[in-house]
Structures are given as structure tokens and as C-alpha cells.
Amino acid sequence: MIGRVKTSTTAQPALVRLALVVVGHLVALGLVYYLTVHTATGRELADASLRGAIRVRPLVTGTVEQILDVVSVASLLGTMAVVAVIALLRLARLEGLVAIGLLAGANVSTWLLKNVLLTRPDLGLDEVAPPTLNSLPSGHATAAFSAVAALVFVLPRRWRQVTATVGAGYAALTGVATMLAGWHRAADSVAAFLVVGAWGGVAAAVLVVTGSHTAGGLARLAAPRPPSPRSGGRRPAKPRPTGWLVRVTLVAGALAAVLAAGLVLASLAPTNAVGSMVAFLAGTLFVVAGAAGVTVGILEVLRFVEDRRRFEPGDA
Numbered sequence: 001m002i003g004r005v006k007t008s009t010t011a012q013p014a015l016v017r018l019a020l021v022v023v024g025h026l027v028a029l030g031l032v033y034y035l036t037v038h039t040a041t042g043r044e045l046a047d048a049s050l051r052g053a054i055r056v057r058p059l060v061t062g063t064v065e066q067i068l069d070v071v072s073v074a075s076l077l078g079t080m081a082v083v084a085v086i087a088l089l090r091l092a093r094l095e096g097l098v099a100i101g102l103l104a105g106a107n108v109s110t111w112l113l114k115n116v117l118l119t120r121p122d123l124g125l126d127e128v129a130p131p132t133l134n135s136l137p138s139g140h141a142t143a144a145f146s147a148v149a150a151l152v153f154v155l156p157r158r159w160r161q162v163t164a165t166v167g168a169g170y171a172a173l174t175g176v177a178t179m180l181a182g183w184h185r186a187a188d189s190v191a192a193f194l195v196v197g198a199w200g201g202v203a204a205a206v207l208v209v210t211g212s213h214t215a216g217g218l219a220r221l222a223a224p225r226p227p228s229p230r231s232g233g234r235r236p237a238k239p240r241p242t243g244w245l246v247r248v249t250l251v252a253g254a255l256a257a258v259l260a261a262g263l264v265l266a267s268l269a270p271t272n273a274v275g276s277m278v279a280f281l282a283g284t285l286f287v288v289a290g291a292a293g294v295t296v297g298i299l300e301v302l303r304f305v306e307d308r309r310r311f312e313p314g315d316a
Contacts, residue, residue, distance in 0.1 A: 015208060022205075032191050036136070041264060045264070049276070053280050065181075068178065071140045076143055082151065083096055086151075090154065094210060098207060099203070102149055102199045102202070106199045107143060129182070136187060138183075138188040145168075152299070160302065165245065168245070168295040175193075175287040176284050179284075196294065207305050248289070248292040252286075259281060259282035259285070260282045262278070
């Protein structure tokens with residue numbers, strides 16, 4: 001009984017951190033929505049990016065169709081099956097259920113946001129797509145990225161980094177493909193990634209609350225190794241393998257911001273051919289930065305859950 005109370009008490013700081021992760025993703029989602037849907041500058045940049053994508057589309061039509069054909073209801077059901085099999089093989093039933101919940105929750109949330117909760121006002125701009133047709137968040141980007149996140153939740157740690165990295169690239173490619181198909185703007189995909197990231201924080205919180213002790217399970221809050229005498233009683237910090245993903249996020253995001261600012265200052269965004277191509281490049285970089293950044297967040301959340309101690313020192 002004492003152990004249960006102690007575990008519940010020590011879980012509270014972890015839940016606060018995970019709640020901040022979820023709130024951070026939701027705040028970022030709100031900012032992306034406001035800046036790219038409710039401001040004229042954001043709308044003009046998004047429209048210019050879409051015009052640039054349409055100019056490029058004839059060169060990559062076949063490839064775009066192949067990429068988008070992969071994302072479907074059947075692929076989501078297939079991912080659920082793969083997640084269930086991996087969870088069963090690793091005796092990590094809870095992690096499998098949480099991963100499937102993440103997959104379902106992210107896609108249902110995206111549908112509700114796009115079709116019920118979020119609107120796209122008419123700002124009187126001459127846009128290539130219907131001005132009031134909301135497309136944020138992207139369903140295709142959500143499906144692709146949530147499938148990756150679900151797999152990452154059930155895979156062994158040694159496979160997680162490479163899977164997340166390849167998956168982030170695939171999700172970013174899907175987001176760019178939806179632009180090239182004329183279905184979505186860059187912000188739609190970034191919003192989708194943020195929805196998945198928020199659900200990743202929720203999924204991690206569920207693992208902390210339940211405190212699963214299944215063999216090989218992700219949520220098992222294993223006690224840390226005793227500190228080395230040379231460390232002065234402190235546990236040595238484990239290296240984070242996400243450093244280069246952080247650099248991709250910062251570089252791509254900074255370049256996207258610089259290009260967007262240059263378009264605004266030069267007034268090239270609305271209809272200029274050069275401006276539309278530069279805007280498409282900025283949008284592509286924005287999608288890449290979003291996929292890489294949210295992937296880092298998911299990996300760090302999982303690392304945090306794994307590295308938590310089962311009990312505070314002195315609780316035996």
C-alpha cells in the first residue's frame with residue numbers, strides 16, 4: 001500500500017512535465033492556425049507556396065501519386081496490426097494499446113479539427129484554392145506521422161531512433177506530396193505533426209499513470225543503476241541521439257523563416273513566379289522542420305518515461 005502511494009506521489013512531477021509537453025504542442029498548433037489562416041500575410045505566403053507547388057507538379061506527378069496512395073485507411077489498419085504483433089512479441093501489451101490509442105486519437109482529432117472545430121474565414125484575397133475551404137490539419141500527414149509514432153512506442157530502444165528518423169522523413173515527404181497534389185498547404189502538415197505530438201504526450205502520461213511492469217515493456221519504470229563513485233554520487237547523463245534531428249529542425253526552420261521574411265519584404269509572395277517558387281521552398285522547409293522537431297519531442301518523451309525511477313531513494 002505504501003509503495004502504491006509513493007509511486008503515485010512521485011509520478012506527479014512527471015505528469016506535470018508531460019502535461020506541459022501536450023500544452024506546448026497545442027499552443028504551437030493554435031499559433032500555426034492563427035498565423036496561416038487568420039492573417040493576410042500568412043494566407044498570401046501559403047497561397048504563394050501552393051502556386052509554386054502547382055508549377056512543380058508536372059515534373060513529379062507519378063511520384064506524388066505513389067506517395068499519397070500509400071496513405072489510406074487500409075495502411076492505418078495495417079499499422080495497427082503490426083503494432084499489436086510487436087507488442088505481443090515484446091510482452092508489452094499496455095504499450096501496444098497506448099500506441100493504437102495514439103493512432104486512433106490523432107486521426108479522429110484531425111478529422112474533428114478540420115471538419116468541425118476550425119474554420120477558414122474569407123479575407124477577400126485572390127487565392128488559388130477556395131478561400132473558405134479549411135484544410136488544416138492534413139489528414140494524410142496525420143495518418144503517416146501517427147503510424148510512425150505508434151511504431152516508435154512499441155519498438156525496442158535500439159530500433160527507435162532509426163525508425164523515427166526514417167518515419168519523419170516519410171511524413172515530411174507525404175506533407176510535401178500533398179502540396180504538390182494541390183490538396184494541402186505547408187501549415188496543414190505542420191499542424192498535423194503537432195496533433196500527433198500532443199497525443200504522444202498523452203500516451204506517455206498514460207504509461208506513467210499505469211506504471212506497467214510487463215517484461216520488456218516501455219512503461220516499466222526501472223530503477224536506475226547506482227551512481228559511480230567518480231561521478232560524485234550523481235548518475236551520468238546518457239547521450240541523446242536526437243542531436244542532429246534538432247539541428248535539422250533549427251536549420252530548416254531558420255531558412256524557412258528567412259525566405260518567408262524575404263518574400264514579405266520584397267512583396268513577391270502573391271502572384272510573382274519567382275516568389276511562388278521561393279515560397280514553395282520555404283513551405284517545404286517548414287514541413288521538414290515540423291516533422292523533425294515533433295519527432296525529437298516524441299523521442300525525448302519516451303526517453304523520459306523510460307528513465308524514470310520506480311521509487312524515490314529510500315523507498316524500499
